[in-house]
Amino acid sequence: MNNREMKSNMLLMLTAAIWGFAFVAQRVGMQYVGAFTFNGVRFALGSISLIPLIIYFKNKKTAEQPEETASASALVPGIIAGSVLFFGASLQQAGLAYTTAGKAAFITGLYIVLVPLLGIFLKQRTGLNTWIGVVLAALGLYFLSVNEDFTIAFGDLLEIIGAFFWAVHILVIDYFTKKVDALRLSCIQFAMCSALSIIIALIFEDISVSGLSQAAIPILYGGLLSVGVAYTLQVVAQKHAKPSHAAIILSMEAVFAALGGALLLKENMGVRGYLGCALMFAGMLLTQVNFFEKKESAEYKA
Numbered sequence: 001m002n003n004r005e006m007k008s009n010m011l012l013m014l015t016a017a018i019w020g021f022a023f024v025a026q027r028v029g030m031q032y033v034g035a036f037t038f039n040g041v042r043f044a045l046g047s048i049s050l051i052p053l054i055i056y057f058k059n060k061k062t063a064e065q066p067e068e069t070a071s072a073s074a075l076v077p078g079i080i081a082g083s084v085l086f087f088g089a090s091l092q093q094a095g096l097a098y099t100t101a102g103k104a105a106f107i108t109g110l111y112i113v114l115v116p117l118l119g120i121f122l123k124q125r126t127g128l129n130t131w132i133g134v135v136l137a138a139l140g141l142y143f144l145s146v147n148e149d150f151t152i153a154f155g156d157l158l159e160i161i162g163a164f165f166w167a168v169h170i171l172v173i174d175y176f177t178k179k180v181d182a183l184r185l186s187c188i189q190f191a192m193c194s195a196l197s198i199i200i201a202l203i204f205e206d207i208s209v210s211g212l213s214q215a216a217i218p219i220l221y222g223g224l225l226s227v228g229v230a231y232t233l234q235v236v237a238q239k240h241a242k243p244s245h246a247a248i249i250l251s252m253e254a255v256f257a258a259l260g261g262a263l264l265l266k267e268n269m270g271v272r273g274y275l276g277c278a279l280m281f282a283g284m285l286l287t288q289v290n291f292f293e294k295k296e297s298a299e300y301k302a
Contacts, residue, residue, distance in 0.1 A: 023105045089197075
């Protein structure tokens with residue numbers, strides 16, 4: 001591994017840490033504002049934070065087509081991707097009111113296992129490693145979320161349903177990034193997710209200046225650091241990182257979330273829960289290596 005790859009891997013690890021601790025910020029923010037209010041403001045900030053990056057890359061490279069054409073071409077894909085993102089992010093944020101940051105992160109990470117499974121319907125080849133990873137992840141989910149009376153906690157159920165939307169979101173992004181500029185697509189999808197979240201928040205939630213001010217730090221972290229900074233680091237680092245290595249490193253997001261939950265929120269999942277996390281993590285890694293090596297590309301959630 002050369003120095004360039006080493007630096008890229010370190011940046012990816014920092015990205016995973018930022019995303020992981022974002023689960024802690026999201027859970028803290030839920031104490032002051034509703035789920036849709038939090039996401040509405042968070043993704044609005046995230047969308048705005050990408051605008052300087054879009055301008056930078058636009059000025060850096062020679063434009064082969066007018067800006068208006070590029071923006072228009074990413075509009076419809078951004079609306080579609082943002083709509084799917086809205087469901088995944090809403091379920092994740094709502095679930096965090098009833099479960100721990102660590103559990104939410106590991107369950108959300110199931111999208112990594114679900115992506116190649118959903119890929120079967122798109123006639124994508126699925127290897128043996130994927131099926132072994134699915135079994136390990138399912139077993140881990142059982143230990144993590146299924147209680148002794150064979151019931152699943154409400155928050156965990158929301159996160160599980162949300163994982164399916166995150167998986168669909170990955171496939172949607174993978175499809176559209178081959179056709180439109182990735183940064184423009186991300187900016188528009190974040191704006192779309194924000195708009196839908198704010199509309200629902202205005203209907204069903206009480207939005208107050210006091211609540212927003214108390215949740216300011218978690219919202220700023222989730223919007224600027226988790227979206228703007230982390231996304232930029234990911235884009236820069238992946239230029240010189242191997243896709244399979246990037247996938248493995250970024251999956252550490254769940255580990256950082258569990259660590260942050262334990263240190264900052266005093267969360268404890270117990271022996272059974274941590275065993276489930278270990279099995280799920282092993283399944284996620286096994287699935288990622290197989291899937292990304294075949295695809296030779298990296299796709300992640302924002």
